[in-house]
Amino acid sequence: MHFQWYPGHMTKARRMMQENIKLIDLIIELVDARVPLSSRNPDIDELGKNKARLILLNKADLAEDRRNDEWLEYFKEKGYSAVKVNSRKGGGIKSIQNVIQEACKEKMERDRKRGILNRPVRAMVVGIPNVGKSTFINSLAGKACAKTGNKPGVTKGKQWIRLNKNVELLDTPGILWPKFEDQAVGLKLAFIGSIKDEILQTEELASELVDFINRSYPGVLEEKYAIEHSDDKFEVLEKIAQSRHCLVRGNEFDTEKAAAILLDDFRNGRLGRITLEVPEAV
Structure with a gap:
């Protein structure tokens, strides 16, 4: 499966970010804790150098919590400030204001020496x-001031x-980059829903997720869907379809629907x- 999704509005968005970067003191980069490296846009490093x-x-x-801590350590060793958050439930949000001030300490000190006080x-x-x-x-501001939606491109x-x-x-x-050098990165981004589902082959994508979970988290699928283990990833989708009563005409298993259920269960x-x-x- 080949992954690429770079609609026209992303080119425009990148240009807009480039134009505004001179107004900025700090770049706050959100990554997905499940794929902290694959969800980093390499263009951001180029745009944000010296910030x-x-x-x-x-x-x-x-x-996984222990993996979150390992990633925090990884980014801090690279010289970044890093914090784990859960925006939907507000976890870690309270500490952000202080972290922002800390990250911009040098800049505020320079302002103070030049007589610029209280500039946000x-x-x-x-x-x-x-x-x-x-x-x-919205979580940081404590009110709904930005549009949200559980799909890319809101x-x-x-x-x-x-x-x-x-x-x-x-x-x-949200912007991706024009070309994924490594298709494994594209696969992980497709798993978490950062690439439009409409352009993906759901069953193939879900079967790759089955493969990963069987290797790295054995027993999870069997327990969740009350199915027997199988090393055949497409057979697992059939078993999920059977367990969830996903049938098409003629009582055949609807593996596409089972694939959508699996992806949705993982993402949520x-x-x-x-x-x-x-x-x-790495």
């Missing part, structure tokens, strides 16, 4: 589609949001906490 950086491991409640920190919030930027902003333009007298945020659309944490990549494999 203070804060990496947020969002959806941390969907990934301006932060650009960036990340790939469906990583939870708008949910994070935020289309930029918007400034004033959090308080100390911090202003620039919300930006109903299979338990699953991390798709670990730092020692």
Whole structure:
């Protein structure tokens, strides 16, 4: 399966980010805690060089906790500020204001020496589609000021949001990059829903997820769907279809529907906490 999704609005969004970068003191980059490396857009490093950086491991409640801590350590060793958050439930959000001030300490000190006092920190919030930027902003602001949706591409333009007298945020659309050098990255992004499902082959994608879970989290599928183990990933989809009574005409198993159920259960944490990549494999 070949993965690529780079619609026209992403080119426009990248240009807009480039134009606004000079107004920014800090880049807050959201990554998905289940795939912290694959969900980092390499273009952001290029756009944000010489800017203070804060990496947020969002959806941390969907990934293994010990793996979250390993990733925090990994990013801190690279010189980034890093925090794990769960924007939907507000986990880790309270600490963010202090972390923002800490990350911009040098810049605020420079301002103070030049006689510039009380200028708010301006932060650009960036990340790939469906990583939870708008949910994070609304959670941080304590009100709904950014559009949210559990699908990629909800935020289309930029918007400034004033959090308080100390911090202003620039919300930006989720952007991918024009070409995945490694198709394994595309596969992981498809698993978490950052690539439009409409352009994917659901059964093939779900069978790859079965393969990963069988290897890394044995027993999870058997327990969740009350099925017997099988090393044949397509047979597993048939068993899930049988267990969930997914039938098409003629009483055949609807493996496409079973595939959609599996992907949805994974994306929403109903299979338990699953991390798709670990730092020692990097």
